[in-house]
Amino acid sequence: NTFEMRGQAGIDDTAHGGIGYNAAAVFNAPLGKNAAVRVDGFYRSDHGYVDSIGNNPIFNLLTGAELGRTLVAKNFNDRKSFGGRASVLFDPTNNLSIRLTAFAQNLNSGGGNFFDINPATLQSLYGGFVQSVYQPEPTHIKYRVYYGTADWDIGFASLFSSTSYSTFKEDLETDDTFALGAVVNLIADLGPAAGLFGLPVLAQTPITRPLGLQLFQTTGTKKFTQELRLASPNNDTLEWLIGAFYTHESSAIDPQNLLATEFGTDTVATDVAPIALIFLRSTYQEYAGFGNVTWHITPRADLTVGGRLAHNNQHAHEVLTSPLIGDQLADDKSSESVFTYSVAPRYELSKHASVYARVASGFRPGGPNVIPVGSPPGIPTTYKADRLTNWELGLKAEAPDAHLWSIELAAYHIDWKDIQLFEIVNQIGINANGGKAKVNGLEFSGALRPVPGLTLSSNGAYTNAKLKDDTPPLTGGFRGDPLPWVPRWSGALHADYEFPLNPRMGGFVGGSLAYIGKRNAAFNERNPDGSLVRIPGYTEVDLRAGVNVGRFTVEAFARNLFDKRGLTDAFGFNGASFPNGAAAAAAIRPRTVGLTLTANIAP
Incomplete structure (x- = not known):
């Protein structure tokens, strides 16, 4: 029930690219005594x-x-996104709260972030971020979400309802x-004579152009x-929750057309027959019931047990x-x-430390295989859900003064x-079900505040993830192979310091160092x-640094300060997927330096 208005604007410069900019604003206002509205919006242009x-x-x-030849195009993987959200909160009575929200986001991109690399050295094949693309590859995405929640205290329990409807569209x-152009040009060049061969x-x-x-x-x-x-009130002995879930999804790839174009453009060559026209529709419907119970065995020990049945x-x-x-067809x-x-016991060692254990299972739905009518017998028409079972032990602790230090440790084992x-x-x-994999890991996070204004924090992980069985030959994995793109070691260090400059002005500086260890590409790479x-x-x-002056904050930042080309994806190592025997890779965004201004206009 407070009035708030805040705005932000920024500009940045990306190495090997150019200038980008962004803006955002938020507005919050009460509507009488029992309602409020909040609206925010943003626009971002990444060069x-x-x-x-x-x-x-x-x-x-x-x-x-x-x-x-390939296009002559510079910095073509630009990205622009914009969107907003509007939300209304209404409390008609003391025990009923209703929230209605609408969210919209558009994303437009001129092309992908991949670049050609030498498959032997993993270095850029042409000395920079160069992709061999013969025609434009734009992407346009629209995402809309509308949802409402109602939280009603009915005395013996609280009843919570969440309803949502969302749409997603991508062009x-x-x-x-490169893959098929030479063949299509050959057949088109033959014209009607192609049938003779x-x-x-x-x-x-005959098409000679x-x-x-x-x-x-x-x-x-x-x-x-x-x-x-439906959830029980807080209780010193027993708490419970039961619920039901329903979803219905309708999806379509309509159309997926492979068409001849005027070379170097996405203008369709209307005098050439379509190479392929594909239409795919699917529906997914799920019903589920779930519940959990928490038993406070003693003031320091509790046990939570839950289950979910879905169809x-x-x-x-x-x-x-x-x-x-x-x-x-x-x-x-x-x-x-x-x-x-899930089964999760917990024990409080003290008011500031606890240990816990958890065993939980999860799944990814299976589905139908799209098998053409008239296909040979023996092809599986469906595939099953794959399942995870996770065993975890952990410790959470903090200083009696919670602002001084805190720590979390966890060890886990996952069967897949x-x-x-x-x-x-x-x-x-087809999609099929293979064998098994296992994951063993350790995770750590902690924070230390040794002096006023200074916060030091870190997190780290050790992950050992391997196949327990060979995969089908097409997938290319063998027993003992590490799972793709899972680093054995990863972690980050953060430091932030806030300090006064004068009675009306404060300063802050900070930095982060993140490490991602070696990983393997896909099994078939x-x-x-x-x-x-x-x-x-x-x-x-x-790195980051800035000043606070009254309602205004100015921050300067540098991301990826040393312009590292850390790879986040790589594929196509067969020597035939891309021109000149290249493979393809994507990397973290190059060094980006910028400035952001934030204004708290009200209150």
């Missing part, structure tokens, strides 16, 4: 830093003539010129959820039309029930079974000797 340099020509397979384009006819007259190949895809999801929870029904329908691979369903549970994998059965790609591709670890340093 790109990946280039395409007009190299790697491709040639007509019939004439040998050059069809074209993206993918350049497939047993090839599909793509053009009624260069053609590119572009995938145009629109993906959408509409999702409704409803959850009800889902799924349906997928696909239509594919293609002169290259033929037409396909698929319609499949699946149905599955899964029970999960029926791992969902992709494999080929009778020349049909291997070196010529058969060993897994090993991704180097990296360290990132961030």
